[in-house]
Amino acid sequence: MWQIKTNKLSFVYDKKDPNHYDALTDVNLEIEKGDFVCIVGKTGSGKSTIVQTFNALILPTLGYTQVETFYITADKKLKKELLKNESEEIKKTNKHVANLRKKVGMVFQFPEYQLFAETILKDVMFGPKNFGMKEDEAKKVAIESLKDVGIPESYFERSPFELSGGEKRRVAIAGIIASNPDILVLDEPTAGLDPNGKKEIMALVKKFHDSGKTIIIVTHDMDLVLNFAKTVIVLNDAKLVEVTTPQKLFNSENLDKYSLEIPTLYKFINLLKNKGFAGNLENIYNFDELLERIKEVKHV
Amino acid sequence: MSKALEVRNLNFSYDSQEGVQTIKNISFSVEKGEYVALIGHNGSGKSTLAKLLAYLLEPQSGEIFVNDIKVCEKNIRTLRETIGVVFQNPDNQFIGSTVEGDIAFGLENRAIKRDKMIELVKKYSKLVGMDKFLNKSPEELSGGQKQRVAIAGILALGLKIIIFDEATSMLDPEGVEDIKHLVHEMKKENPALTFISITHDIEEAYLSDRVIILNGGEIMLEGKPEDVFADENKITSIGLDIPFVLKIKNRLSESGMAIPKEIKTIEELSDFICGK
Amino acid sequence: MSNVFGKYTPYNTIIHRLDPRIKFFALIALMVMCFLPYGNYANRFIILGILALIIVVIMIAGKISPLSIFSSLKSLWVMMIFLLIIFVFVQQGVDTSSLHPMIVFSNGYTIYWEGLFQTLHVFFRLILMLCLTLILTSTTTPMDITYALDWYLYPLKLVKFPTQIITMIISLALRFIPTLLDESQKIMKAQKSRGVDYNRGFLATKIKSITTLIVPLLVSCFSRSVELSLAMDARGYDPYGKRTSYKILKFHTRDTVSLIITLLIMALFITLCALCVYYPGFDNFLKLFFGVDAF
Numbered sequence: 127m128w129q130i131k132t133n134k135l136s137f138v139y140d141k142k143d144p145n146h147y148d149a150l151t152d153v154n155l156e157i158e159k160g161d162f163v164c165i166v167g168k169t170g171s172g173k174s175t176i177v178q179t180f181n182a183l184i185l186p187t188l189g190y191t192q193v194e195t196f197y198i199t200a201d202k203k204l205k206k207e208l209l210k211n212e213s214e215e216i217k218k219t220n221k222h223v224a225n226l227r228k229k230v231g232m233v234f235q236f237p238e239y240q241l242f243a244e245t246i247l248k249d250v251m252f253g254p255k256n257f258g259m260k261e262d263e264a265k266k267v268a269i270e271s272l273k274d275v276g277i278p279e280s281y282f283e284r285s286p287f288e289l290s291g292g293e294k295r296r297v298a299i300a301g302i303i304a305s306n307p308d309i310l311v312l313d314e315p316t317a318g319l320d321p322n323g324k325k326e327i328m329a330l331v332k333k334f335h336d337s338g339k340t341i342i343i344v345t346h347d348m349d350l351v352l353n354f355a356k357t358v359i360v361l362n363d364a365k366l367v368e369v370t371t372p373q374k375l376f377n378s379e380n381l382d383k384y385s386l387e388i389p390t391l392y393k394f395i396n397l398l399k400n401k402g403f404a405g406n407l408e409n410i411y412n413f414d415e416l417l418e419r420i421k422e423v424k425h426v
Numbered sequence: 427m428s429k430a431l432e433v434r435n436l437n438f439s440y441d442s443q444e445g446v447q448t449i450k451n452i453s454f455s456v457e458k459g460e461y462v463a464l465i466g467h468n469g470s471g472k473s474t475l476a477k478l479l480a481y482l483l484e485p486q487s488g489e490i491f492v493n494d495i496k497v498c499e500k501n502i503r504t505l506r507e508t509i510g511v512v513f514q515n516p517d518n519q520f521i522g523s524t525v526e527g528d529i530a531f532g533l534e535n536r537a538i539k540r541d542k543m544i545e546l547v548k549k550y551s552k553l554v555g556m557d558k559f560l561n562k563s564p565e566e567l568s569g570g571q572k573q574r575v576a577i578a579g580i581l582a583l584g585l586k587i588i589i590f591d592e593a594t595s596m597l598d599p600e601g602v603e604d605i606k607h608l609v610h611e612m613k614k615e616n617p618a619l620t621f622i623s624i625t626h627d628i629e630e631a632y633l634s635d636r637v638i639i640l641n642g643g644e645i646m647l648e649g650k651p652e653d654v655f656a657d658e659n660k661i662t663s664i665g666l667d668i669p670f671v672l673k674i675k676n677r678l679s680e681s682g683m684a685i686p687k688e689i690k691t692i693e694e695l696s697d698f699i700c701g702k
Numbered sequence: 703m704s705n706v707f708g709k710y711t712p713y714n715t716i717i718h719r720l721d722p723r724i725k726f727f728a729l730i731a732l733m734v735m736c737f738l739p740y741g742n743y744a745n746r747f748i749i750l751g752i753l754a755l756i757i758v759v760i761m762i763a764g765k766i767s768p769l770s771i772f773s774s775l776k777s778l779w780v781m782m783i784f785l786l787i788i789f790v791f792v793q794q795g796v797d798t799s800s801l802h803p804m805i806v807f808s809n810g811y812t813i814y815w816e817g818l819f820q821t822l823h824v825f826f827r828l829i830l831m832l833c834l835t836l837i838l839t840s841t842t843t844p845m846d847i848t849y850a851l852d853w854y855l856y857p858l859k860l861v862k863f864p865t866q867i868i869t870m871i872i873s874l875a876l877r878f879i880p881t882l883l884d885e886s887q888k889i890m891k892a893q894k895s896r897g898v899d900y901n902r903g904f905l906a907t908k909i910k911s912i913t914t915l916i917v918p919l920l921v922s923c924f925s926r927s928v929e930l931s932l933a934m935d936a937r938g939y940d941p942y943g944k945r946t947s948y949k950i951l952k953f954h955t956r957d958t959v960s961l962i963i964t965l966l967i968m969a970l971f972i973t974l975c976a977l978c979v980y981y982p983g984f985d986n987f988l989k990l991f992f993g994v995d996a997f
Contacts, residue, residue, distance in 0.1 A: 169568065169598045183891050224897055232895035239885075240892040242917035252914075256897025287921060291468060301896060318514075318595055320467040320626050322665035346599050387599040390629070390670045390692065397696035404700075417677050420699060424683055482932050506938035518926050519933035523845040523877050530948035532937040537946045547948070565880045579937065 128156040129309065129340055130180060134189030137175055150175055152189070153366045155359065159308075162335050163342045164351045164372070167361035168385045173344045176361065177311045180342070181230040182223050193309070195219060196226045228257040231307030235314040237298035241286040246277065246297050249286050253305045264304075271304040272297070275330055292323040299330065309340040316347060328354060348389045352376065360384055373411050391416065428494045430587055430620040431456035431479065436488035438478060448474045450643040451488070456636075458586075461613065461621045463631035463651075466640035467665055472624045475640065476591045479622070480511045493586060507536070510580035512593040516572035517564065525551065525567070526560040529579045536583070550578040553615075554608060570601025574608060581612070590623040606630065632669035633690060639666070652687060671695050711840050717764030718841045721957040722850035728964045729838050732757070735971040736827045741978035741985025743819040748987060749974060750826050756967065757833050764841045771832055782825050789824075790817035844876035849951055867941050874930070882923065889918045 137150040150172045157163055165173045178184040179191040185200035190208065192198070195216045197208045209217050219225050234240070243249035250268035251261075259267070272282065275296040281289070286297055295315075303310065315331065316324040328350065335341045345351065351358055352372050360368040360375065362384045368375065375381070376392040388396070391413060399407050405423035410416050431454075438449040448471045456462050466472050477483040479490060481497045490497040492509050510532075513519045522528030526547050533543045551557040554574040564572060573593055580588055590609075594602045612619060623630065631637050637654040639647040641664050647654045655661060655672050662668065668676070671692055675685045689695050717725075732753065740749045761768045772778070790813050801814040838847070848869050855865040890900060893914045900911050977984045988994040 168600060178891070181895055183894060224899070227895055227897055230895075232892070234888065234892045234895075237892065239889060239918050239922055240896070240914075241921075242914050253896040305897070320665075321628075321667055322467050325665070385600065394670070394674075394692045394696060397692055398700060401696050401700040403696075413673070417674065420674075420678065421681055421683075424678075424699070477932070480936055482935055503938070506936070511933075511936045513929060513933055513936075515926075515929055517881055518929035521874070521877070521930070521934060521937070523843065523873065527845065527948060531934075531939075534945045534948055535938040535940065535943065537944045540946060540948065540950065543946070543948050563880075564877070565884070583937075 127159060129159040129194060130157040130342075131155065131192045132176070132179070132186075132189065133192065135176070135179065135186045135191055136188035137172075137179070137184060138187050149364050150186075150361075151364045153361075155366055155369070157340065157342065158357075159340055160335075160338055161340055162354060162356040163340075163359060164355035164357070165342065165344045165359045165361065166346070166348070166351060166384075166386060169346075171361040171384075172364040173361050174313060177232070177313065177342060177344055180309070180311055181227050181232050183232070193226060193230060196229070198226070224257060228305055229307055230309045230311060231302040231305060233299055233302050233310065233312040233315060235317055236295075237302075238291065238294035240298055240301070241294060244285060245283050246272065246286050246289075247282040249297065250301045250304050253301050257305050267304045267306065268300070271300040274303065274333070275300045276326070292319055292326065295319070295323075295327065296330070299327070303334060307339070309342065310334055311342045311344075313344045314346065315343060316345075316350060324350075346387065348376075348387050352389050352391070360386070373409070377408070428458075429455045429491070430458045430460065430493060431622070432489075432491040432494075433479070434489045436475075436478065436490065437486045438474060438483065439486065440474075448643050449478065449485075452643075452645055453488075454638060454645060454648060456587075456620060456622065458620055459618050461623070461635045463634035463637045464622060464624045464640065465626065465628070465631050465637065465666065466646075467626075470640040471643040472640050473591055476511060476589050476622070476624055480509050480589060481505050482511070507583060508585060509587040509589065510583065510585040511589045511591055512573060512576045512580065514592040514595055516569045516576070516596060519576050520564040520572050523563055524560065525556055525562050525575050528564075528575050529582055532579050532583045546582045550582040551575075553581065553612075554578040568601060569597045570604040573597065573601070573605050577605075577608065577612075586618065587620040587622070590621065590625070592624055592626070595626065602627075628667045628669050632672065639664075652690070709840065710843050711765065713765045713841075715764050715841070716956065717760060717837065719954075719956065720841075720960055721951055721953055722842050722846040723853050723951060724957045724960050724964070725838055725842055726847070726850040726854065728960065729834050731964055731968050732834055733831055735968065736830050738971060738975040739979060740975055741987070743816070743823065744988050745978060745985060746823055747826070749971070750823075750830065753971070754826075754830060757830060757837070760837055761833060764837055766836060766840055768833070771829060771836060778829070781828075782821070785824055786818070786821045789820045790814075844879075845873060845949070846951075848873040848876065849949060853951065864942065866945065870941070878926070881926075882919065885922055886915060886919055889915055889922075 132153050132155045135150055135153040135155075139149055153172075153176060155176075165177065167173045175184055179186055179198055180193060182198045185198060187200050190197055190199035190201070190204060195212070197205055197220060199205050199208075205220075209220060212220075241249050243252060247265070247268055250272055251264040254264040254267050255261070269279075269282070273279075277293065277297060277300065281293075286294060289297065299315075310331070312331065315327050319327065331341060331343070332354065343350070343355070355372045358368070358370055358372050358375050359366065360370070360380075367384065368380065370378075376389060381388050391410075395407050395410060395416065403423070405419050407419065410419065433455065434453050436449055436452045437447065439447045452475065464472050464475065474483065478485055479492070479497075481490075481502060485497075492505060495501050495504050495508065497505060520528055521531045529547045529551055530543050533546060538546075547560075548557065551560060554577055556571065556574050556578060559567065559571065567575070576593075577588075594605050597605065609621065609623075613621070623634065625631060632651045632655065634651060636649065637647070637651045638645055639654060639661075646664065647657070647660070651669075652672070655668055658668055658676060671690060671694075674695065675689065679685055685695070685698060689698055735753060736750065740746045758768050801816050803812045804815045804818065805813045807813075842850075851872065852865060852869040855863075855868065858865050890898075893911075894900070896914075898911050898914055900915075903911065979985070983990050
């Protein structure tokens with residue numbers, strides 16, 4: 127059952143502004159509940175734009191995005207039409223964008239830049255409080271999510287600005303998951319981190335996914351896609367071009383067409399294929415499988 | 427032959443972090459024309475080391491020599507004409523309001539005559555492939571293009587040593603490839619240029635002349651990439667990865683398949699495996 | 703980022719190509735012309751009208767829509783109404799005998815024509831000044847404005863005032879405006895995702911919402927400035943050192959012509975002003991030329 131759907135979604139940025147090339151044309155898409163989705167595409171393909179429609183930071187200029195019973199579109203007539211046959215309750219929910227933003231947690235690129243409160247705890251409590259939680263309740267969930275992201279209790283009363291880069295990012299993510307969203311959208315969550323930091327963040331995302339949440343990641347990092355994604359959505363020149371699995375994507379010839387970076391594993395497999403490797407190279411999904419195939423051929 | 431860089435017993439700690447020694451008694455040297463990769467995780471002291479080398483920070487103790495010039499206040503002018511840094515954030519090092527203005531910034535500081543400046547800006551913007559964008563402002567450029575401009579600014583000064591302080595870590599894959607390619611070209615064009623690349627990119631480090639691994643402000647390992655990465659357990663213990671080619675080589679040789687040491691790239695390895 | 707009012711537009715008109723120093727000078731000159739005394743209200747409106755005509759011609763030549771000033775600055779209307787209230791309802795001067803009553807209320811309270819005219823007059827001048835500034839900023843790159851400023855600050859250099867530092871600060875500030883605007887958009891989006899609504903709420907909530915933008919923006923500004931200063935240092939910037947300039951301003955024929963035109967316009971308006979002030983009767987054109995009794 128889909129949880130997020132886009133219907134003939136198009137988006138055009140203000141034409142007067144030459145800096146915005148990132149638009150979308152006629153995207154029809156469904157994202158399943160509990161899926162782990164990576165959205166890929168080169169810079170300017172529209173991938174950041176599409177996820178911002180999921181929590182109504184950007185409103186589709188044509189068509190609409192639907193998150194469960196929430197309709198997102200800039201077309202007021204269309205929205206009226208869509209809501210016409212819905213129940214009173216759904217109509218009411220649709221009036222307040224906060225209902226949607228609570229459901230869809232959005233972690234932007236370099237989320238450490240959103241920290242502002244005097245203490246780490248207060249910063250994490252900020253989201254839940256905005257979404258209507260009481261002070262003590264917000265405190266409870268904030269402490270929980272800080273523990274989830276591995277921030278020790280001794281840090282709670284410190285200023286977020288004293289932390290290291292990786293820690294700041296974890297606090298910022300805690301600030302989003304504290305509101306307990308059903309869907310977590312992350313834009314380049316590992317950008318600028320060292321290998322250790324990347325592993326930590328991804329372990330965190332994995333844990334969140336295991337607890338039944340839908341994860342949507344926008345990324346350039348194909349190793350991340352290969353290791354974590356269940357579904358890959360490929361955007362190219364503002365259009366949806368493929369919804370597939372990472373294995374199928376990296377085994378297909380289309381990668382170059384979309385100017386996507388190929389993970390080293392598949393670069394190597396392709397080289398072997400082109401050079402007439404004697405064994406079977408189809409359906410290899412990880413490093414160990416590749417080794418086995420090489421060993422088979424080389425009889426070692 | 428004199429060394430491009432000579433570091434002796436270098437120590438440094440920040441005033442703001444009491445009791446934390448960021449750089450602990452580091453000594454190493456870099457030959458002229460060498461490509462050295464400096465790796466280590468965040469907080470290992472590698473960016474601090476870069477700033478010390480370029481005299482953007484004052485060492486607490488120890489000595490640094492750049493092309494035999496001692497790094498100190500007295501020699502600052504000569505130092506600035508010898509060693510340059512390309513920083514991580516493309517936006518925060520774009521000083522001019524246009525591409526040409528930014529390339530010229532360092533030249534203006536050196537009080538170079540205007541005719542000469544125009545000539546240099548033309549030459550080096552062409553070299554980095556930005557000659558078509560001279561009038562563009564930074565917000566019209568991609569991250570990779572901004573880094574190209576930064577490199578042109580350094581080359582125009584005729585610097586001999588260039589430090590890349592995670593210069594590609596904020597770029598998209600296209601930008602990363604772009605800069606890697608440019609560095610490769612520069613190296614080919616001018617073999618005397620010395621590069622020190624501070625990076626998280628293990629594959630890049632594997633193709634360098636020499637790797638230095640920093641951990642906790644100290645040099646943990648140093649040497650040729652194949653030697654440094656040979657100790658797989660030690661590398662992974664500090665949270666770093668092993669280069670792909672080396673990983674395959676190691677696994678295969680564990681199973682009794684000997685692979686020559688000089689094989690470094692996936693191209694070479696695939697040739698070898700396919701018997702070419 | 704929407705189209706910022708007064709932002710540089712990269713056209714290649716004659717106005718864009720003019721030397722920024724000339725534009726700077728003309729801007730100041732024409733602004734002063736707006737403020738000279740030209741006699742009675744009828745005179746003032748006629749002369750400001752001529753000035754407006756000149757300014758509109760320049761705007762059209764520089765591909766700036768003269769109407770954009772009204773659509774872009776909605777707050778202007780608020781100001782106009784505010785001014786109107788002040789000038790119309792507050793009695794002006796002690797001696798009201800020379801004023802012309804517009805509406806006389808039964809209790810003797812009088813609204814004078816002069817109040818309305820004064821508002822219009824202030825408003826007229828304000829719009830002309832905004833137009834002039836708009837011409838400068840949308841046809842001149844921030845950098846060129848800085849160069850012009852640097853040139854005008856030259857006399858201060860003679861008394862060892864570090865003008866180059868000031869112009870460097872200004873040019874860096876201008877350079878980072880788009881970057882920071884972009885950044886503030888990003889921060890606002892991130893905070894909106896955490897439930898902040900920048901449009902709603904009363905004062906206290908508003909202040910809180912703004913904090914969520916200002917604090918991260920300041921933090922980022924600081925870290926940017928640290929990195930920027932390192933980058934400048936690494937590239938050998940010495941604020942007190944001798945620097946050359948890559949960009950030099952060249953005076954073309956068109957600049958000389960514009961300068962002469964500007965001086966002629968100045969001469970014309972100063973003459974008009976002098977006539978109005980020193981020749982009795984001249985401060986009332988309509989009466990002088992057409993025999994109409996205006997005020």
